[in-house]
Amino acid sequence: MNGPMILTLATLGAASILFVSGKVRSDLVAIGALLALMLGGVLTAEEALSGFSNSVVIMMIGLFVVGGGIFHTGLAKLVSSKLLQLGGASDTRLLIMVMLVTSLIGAFVSNTGTVAVMMPIVVSLAMSARINPGQLLMPLAFASSLGGMLTLIGTAPNLVITKTLVSAGYEKLSFFSFTPIGVVCIIAGILAMLFLRRFLPKEEEGGKDKQSGRSLEELAQKYQLTQNLYRVQVASDSAIRSKTLRELDIPAQFGLNIIEIRRKISAKNQFFKTINQEIAGPDTMIESEDIVYVNGSFEQVRQFADQYGLILLDQHAVERRFDVQVEEQQDGEQYATRDVGIAEVMLTPNSSLIGRFVKHSGFREKYRINILGIQRKEQYLLHHLKEEKMRFGDALLVQGTWQDIALLAADQSDVVVVGQPIEESSKVTMDQKAPIAAGVMLLMVLLLVTEIVPAVVAVMTAAVLMVVLGCVRNMEEAYKTVNWESIVLIGGMIPVSIAVEKTGAAGLLSDGLVSALGSYGPLVMLIGVYLTTSIMTMFISNTASTVLLAPIALSAAIQLDANPFPFLFAVAVGASMCFASPFSTPPNALVMSAGRYRFSHYLKVGLPLQMIIGVVMIAVLPLLFPF
Incomplete structure (x- = not known):
């Protein structure tokens, strides 16, 4: 091994240890790995920064904005309420339903697009069902990859192996050639998740903020x-x-x-x-x-x-x-919109309002706020408030624009606002924009399915429309919907995969493993091909793994005088079913922050699932495509 290869493998090893430990932020680890490879001369500055111009990263930013529009307009709440009616109060039924729906969508839309559309819906569904979103988001991400095996266009590795077979003179795979494999993957994945979900977060970290006030x-x-x-x-x-x-x-x-x-x-x-x-x-x-x-x-x-x-x-x-x-x-x-809200305020001990009648309080004139009710000890006063004289200890329920309530909160000489008005305003959905958000989402899905324009163009168009049509109030709010930790993580790790290929580390690993197992027969070779692809996809993208290993698998099958189809399908499945790392696929990274996952969650849940799918595929592929 040469110097650049040793540095690349050492950097990957150190990054993996830090990812697993969880003591350092994942985005900081990715940037650190990137700097090490740049300073070591393995990557040029252009190569190191190429990840941040990669279409996948740009598409992820757009998908976050689209997801924000779906959530802020209440469309997510609408759909989740319908799913909740179907799933009922059973956690098991909800998990199965989410995975089935996601798998079906993932058969026709990219797994990244599927997760972006479903994630705000699933978060809303979890909140309505009073369960931790972390119980459903990782199954959601995994289901999008499982569903990708149902059709030819479901995931990029499927297209890569089809191109490899056609180039070698074999028959082209049809749109539904992958369906039997996909069905087996989905069944095995759902059954496995019913057992593995016990390792997912059950309680919200940090608990409820006691200072946040009443909802x-x-x-x-x-x-x-x-x-x-x-x-x-x-x-x-x-x-x-x-x-x-x-x-x-x-x-x-x-x-x-x-x-x-x-x-x-x-x-x-x-x-x-x-x-x-x-x-x-x-x-x-x-x-x-x-x-x-x-x-x-x-x-x-x-x-x-x-x-x-x-x-x-x-x-x-x-x-x-x-x-x-x-x-x-x-x-x-019923009392709040995105612009208008209600809040509770308490009179301070030295408030100038004590002893004044409500009609003389000046609330409307000074703050443009209405008083809806007064709590006085255990009594609630709701009528003829203008004639009520305010007393120390009174709590007032007020209504006005969120901005005016925030101004009232800033002036603490007379009253103290309980809660945080700006945060409360962000929770109120713009329900009147829900049909527009639905139209934009359907347009995006249509463009992704028909491939009239590149996927990144379809997603960015939808993101811009969400802002322009008011589903996201402004650009500042659009920026807030983006999880920048996930973006930096993926953008930083993509160039690392370039280093793995550039130094020859990937080729050395694959050639050595396949040549070592070739003499033991086609079944052992199939296991070797699947394991190699599965391991490699933990460090480089699934598309890059497939491009690298598909020709090697084809060559190995020809040398063994065996049917190449099970070997190439093993490459496609092994590359797509990578669940043990948050940065191996965009869906895994997308749900990491929202689900409050640590790297250890992917190892406890994703790694066993990846192994289970591997065992099932090793048994099923020779049955569907005999050697």
Whole structure:
């Protein structure tokens, strides 16, 4: 072995030890390995930085943004609620369902694209089912690779071995030639995961932040908001049409708080019909067919509706928003949008508000915030608040824009805001954008399946559309959706694979192993080919492993006068079923942060699964393709 090869293998070994230990961040380890190979003269600066311009890395960035759009618009919550209905409360049924659905999608879409589409859905599903997302995300990543074996286009190694066979004069593999192998992989993978899932994270690390305050749902339940929330619809002949809330002065006349106005838009396009949610401000003008959310007693609401000719909607009346009904919303979400929210504030001991009437507090004038309720010891005051005098120890439930609530939190002379308004605002989904996000996602999947444009172009187009169409509010929020640790990890490890090939380390390993096993017959050779591919894919990309080993496997089969098909399928399966490392495939890296996985989780779960699939394939491949 030459000097560059020794340095490359030593760097790989040191990086592997650090990855396993988990004491150093994985992205820092990847950059350290990259610097060592550059300083050692193994890689040029251009080669070392090539990983960050690689299409896979660029595609991963775009997929994070697409996933963010799916999550922020509530589309993930919508789909996950449907899956939750199918899976029920059983963790086992949820695991099987997630893996089956992911496998089917992975048969036609790249495994990276499949995970990006499914990950926000699965995270939302796990939260709804009250289980740790880590219980489902690693099975999700593995299932995308298992499903890739179902069709010719499911994964890149399938295309590589097809090209190798055709170049050697053999018959071209059909679209579904891989299906029997894929079905066996999926069955074996799901059965194995039912046992191996016990090694996945069960509890959230760090626990719940005690300083984070109550959730929106908890606040709504605590103040019994939904018991005093009513909806009235503006009729075409109503007396309040074309008038502003300032002109109407409804709080003074009826003792009601106007919470929100929802207005249908885009009526010409049924697919993109949504309902626009607006904060009820003084200058908000009432229009025909508006649905006005009011807070107060039923008698006051009825008087308001009778006087102005409004339609009092039943509390459970259907208001469709992309096939989601209002009653399906959490309590707190009826009072909050991406722009507007609710929060609880406490009066400080020296607050100038103590002893003042609510109507003289200046909350609306100074902070543009409404007071919805007061908690006084064990009593909740929800009506005629203007005439209430504030006392020390009172907790106030307020509503306003998240920005205004944040400004109130910054001014701690009179009140202290419980919780973190900006963080709470990020949890509120823009449900009215859900159909647009669905359209963008379907467009991306269509482009990926048809291959009209390169995969990276399809993904980046979808990412840009998510931002431009408002599914992600702005570029700053788009950047926040990207998990940069995963990006740096993959970008740093791709050039390391270049070093493995460039120094001849990969060729030395494969040639030596195959030549050593060739005399023991085709079955032993098949085992050797599979193991070599499986081990090599832990350090270089599955595509690079397949390109390197497919010709060697073909040559070995010809020397043994054996059928080359089982050997080449062993290369494709061995390259695709790499689960023992977070950086061996993009799906493994994508779920690492969201699932709060350490390298040890991949060794405890992924390595046994990889070995189980290997044993099953060694037994099945000779049956499907006799030597």
